[in-house]
Amino acid sequence: MKVLLVVAHPRQESLTHAVMKRFVAGLQQNHHEVDILDLHKDGFNPVYSVEDERDWNSPNKQYAPEIRAEMDRVAAADALVFVFPLWWYSVPSMLKGYLDKVWNIGLLQEFPSKTVQWLVLAGGDQEHLLKYGYEPMITHYLNVAIAGYARLLESKVEFFYDTLSKSNEYITGLLDHAYELGQAYR
Ligand SMILES: Cc1cc2nc3c(=O)[nH]c(=O)nc-3n(C[C@H](O)[C@H](O)[C@H](O)COP(=O)(O)O)c2cc1C
DSSP, X not given: OEEEEEEOOSOTTSHHHHHHHHHHHXXXXXXXXXXXXXXXXXXXXXXXXXHHHTTTTOTTOOOOXXXXXXXXXXXXXXXXXXXXXXXXXXXXHHHHHHHHHHSSGGXXXXXXXXEEEEEEEOSSOHHHHHHTTHHHHHHHIIIIIIIITTTOSEEEEEEEOOTTOOOHHHHHHHHHHHHHHHHTOO
């Protein structure tokens, strides 16, 4: 399977990047082909300009070359994976900018054959995310409001909780889980 993996975190030594690398190692172990888009390192500009918005709902819209190139990467993939930290119980603005600019009417006919997996790193523990209804809110937002609206074939959300833990053992467990998820990826 050809997987387009999009990572959104400004710090290369972040846990988000470590989780992403372990997940990719698992994918490669399972002989999947991976195309990595590191939004910060690769200099993606998330600001939605006047030109980006103009004719946004027209099938004849002319996209900027850099957006067209990202749309082509999505079209070439069988599956999409997003790895990011939970910021204000939402996606980081960099990732939101990517979705605003790249997931658009020009890609609508590509989505029904593709799957998406969201790997979400949360500072809070699961009890906290459930207590305030954040976990179902975020899951619904990603699976229904984004992937469902775009008509993707399947959407799954995986949370990595308690990411600020000082326990090396716990963090190693998160990284091992990322590897296993990549290895089991279908
Ligand atoms: C701007 C900002 C907003 C955050 N908002 C949340 C939040 O809403 N819920 C949460 O559980 N953690 C939140 N956190 C904590 C991050 O999720 C946490 O720092 C991250 O998962 C740790 O992994 P990292 O080393 O990859 O950043 C926030 C952190 C930052 C910097």
